[in-house]
Structure formats: structure tokens, C-alpha cells
Amino acid sequence: MIPLKIYFLGTGTSQGIPVIGSNHSVCKSTDIKDKRLRVSVWISWGDHSFVIDCGPDFRQQMLSSNCQKVDGILFTHEHADHTAGLDDIRPFNFKQGEIPIYAHQRVIENLKKRFDYIFETKNRYPGAPSVKTIEVVNNHPFSIGDKKAIPVNVMHGDLQVFGYRIDDFAYLTDVKTVEESEIQKLKGLKVLVVNALREEPHNTHFNLQEALDFIALVQPQKTYITHISHILGFHEDVQKKLPENVFLAYDNLQITI
Numbered sequence: 001m002i003p004l005k006i007y008f009l010g011t012g013t014s015q016g017i018p019v020i021g022s023n024h025s026v027c028k029s030t031d032i033k034d035k036r037l038r039v040s041v042w043i044s045w046g047d048h049s050f051v052i053d054c055g056p057d058f059r060q061q062m063l064s065s066n067c068q069k070v071d072g073i074l075f076t077h078e079h080a081d082h083t084a085g086l087d088d089i090r091p092f093n094f095k096q097g098e099i100p101i102y103a104h105q106r107v108i109e110n111l112k113k114r115f116d117y118i119f120e121t122k123n124r125y126p127g128a129p130s131v132k133t134i135e136v137v138n139n140h141p142f143s144i145g146d147k148k149a150i151p152v153n154v155m156h157g158d159l160q161v162f163g164y165r166i167d168d169f170a171y172l173t174d175v176k177t178v179e180e181s182e183i184q185k186l187k188g189l190k191v192l193v194v195n196a197l198r199e200e201p202h203n204t205h206f207n208l209q210e211a212l213d214f215i216a217l218v219q220p221q222k223t224y225i226t227h228i229s230h231i232l233g234f235h236e237d238v239q240k241k242l243p244e245n246v247f248l249a250y251d252n253l254q255i256t257i
């Protein structure tokens, strides 16, 4: 089987690390593993290339990863740290044409409001981004390239969010609670990516202990933690405290499954 390549484009929480104007020691760290753009991954295999989410750092992420094409964007939810870079898909539109975006209908409606010019059908600005919307419905796996993406329904506080499973890889971000029926979709994973914000509890995100409890429940072979706040601590220190086969992801980390 052609290996699945996962490129961590960003592993930070909504403000990124360093936080603007912050004097926190993690924000001042010179370790490149403590620099975290807004959360996103690039998944590629063979000639296929997809990204999950398209946050405000999308342009920079496409440049630093040298991504040459995007066959589609899978959105987890509508929050700005996951969607604000949508205008920057234009260079891909100029090369490839319209780009499919996969999202919950609620997220599509939200994008239509916030990026109305992208969805304009009359008098479109000629250089505007061009997308084809594909609604994601829970329990309805869909095709991306020659693979199947399985939506995993999770809760970010009161907000529904989709994670995605592709082969034996699953990506879940902005999770606070997961129903048992959805955990069943995560059996037999080689790699799980899941969010952990910090050690202190948070209303809408797993803290580190909640993420570790979830990992123990799902039992993937390996887990990478993402959507990390500077408050979690220095990459190097936190990594030492993690159980075997659990790793803090960092920007530009690449893995093959």
C-alpha cells in the first residue's frame, strides 16, 4: 500500500506561539519546537494531497512545506483559527481550478457569510477563490482521492466538530467530549492525533490529562498531541512527562503511516 504522509503544518492553539506581545518564557523560547502556527495537517499519498483546516497561517504553511497542490480541504469546524486562511487558496485555484471543501452544512453556511465574495455567483471578482462545497454528514464516509474519509463526530463544548479517520490514521482537534459510538470508529489506529491545550481544565478543549485518558481508551499504536497552548510548557519538558508512544507534535514534523 502507498504510505500516507502526514505533515504537521501547525500545532498551536488559536493565538499561536509565540502569542503577540507575550513575555511568557515559552513564547520567548528559542527552541523551534516551541514555535507553533495555527493547527492544520497536510495528508498526502501518491499523487493525492489534502489538508485538514485552513487557518490564518495557511499561506506560510504552504510555503514552508512546499505543498504544490491541494485536492481538497476537510474542515473540522468554523472557528477562525481553522478557517481564516481560505482566501489564500487562490494560487492553487490559478493552477488547478476550483477546490473541493468538505464540511458540515453549518460550517458551509458560516463560510458563506464570512467569505461572501467566494460564493458570489453574479459579478464575481475574477481573482476570487473558487471552491466546490461538499457537505459532510456523520456516519457517511466519503471519498478523497482513492481513499475513504470517515467523519468522527466530537464535541467542542456545545459545538459539534468533525474529526476524520483515513485508513489507520485519525485526526481530532478541539475535542472536549466524545460519545461511545464515535470512539468505536477509532479502533485499530496506527496513529491518532488529538488536542491537549494545557494542564489546567478548560471548558471546550481537552486538558493534558483528559487527552491521556482518551488515548488510553482508544489505544492507538502512537499518538501525537496538537492544538497546544504556550501554558502547557516547553516542548522538551512536556515530552519527558508523556507515556510511551505519546508525543507532542511540533510544526513541520512529518510522519509516514
Ligand SMILES: [Zn+2]
Pocket: 013, 014, 079, 081, 082, 174, 227
Ligand atoms: Zn481551534
